[in-house]
Amino acid sequence: MRRLALILCFLASPVFGVEPDxxxxxxxxxxxxxxxSAEVRCVVCQNEPIDSSNAGVARDLRLIIxxxxxxxxxxxxxxxxxxxxxxxxxxxxxxxxxxxxxxxLGPFVILFGGFAAVAVALSRKRGAVTEGLSAxxxxxxxxxxxxx
Numbered sequence: 805m806r807r808l809a810l811i812l813c814f815l816a817s818p819v820f821g822v823e824p825d826x827x828x829x830x831x832x833x834x835x836x837x838x839x840x841s842a843e844v845r846c847v848v849c850q851n852e853p854i855d856s857s858n859a860g861v862a863r864d865l866r867l868i869i870x871x872x873x874x875x876x877x878x879x880x881x882x883x884x885x886x887x888x889x890x891x892x893x894x895x896x897x898x899x900x901x902x903x904x905x906x907x908x909l910g911p912f913v914i915l916f917g918g919f920a921a922v923a924v925a926l927s928r929k930r931g932a933v934t935e936g937l938s939a940x941x942x943x944x945x946x947x948x949x950x951x952x
Contacts, residue, residue: 826866833873840869840882845896853896865894 828834841855846862854862865886872882883895892898898907937945 826863826870828870828874833870836879837866837870837873840873840879841866843883843896844869844886845894847890847894 828837838855842853844854844865846852846854846857846859846865848859848861849857852862854865868886869882872885877885886894892901892904893907898904900908
């Protein structure tokens, strides 16, 4: 029973993407690297920060961030380097500019479109006129009712 509980605890524990060989010796630089990694989107997973992703690209990005920090780059220079290489999509919080309007406004446009589609469907349903049966159809229905 204990083994089963231990196995379940192990399986339920979170898996972190940062591997031991990636961790920097300088705690201050490692803290900065973790802060930057938390704001960078994994280009494979897309809704996961590279800090917790196990994708190969995420590992490469984590290593690039650490290399740039060790080389003396500021946080902004690291972000600029990543954006130059992967585009604004790599950031969880992309800047507001014409090339990112779709990223910022897209969800609202889709939501509005969904509401509009529901409203149109409901208005068509309400406006639909149900016609009565023709005299011939009514006669056939009456005949069927009399048989049963």
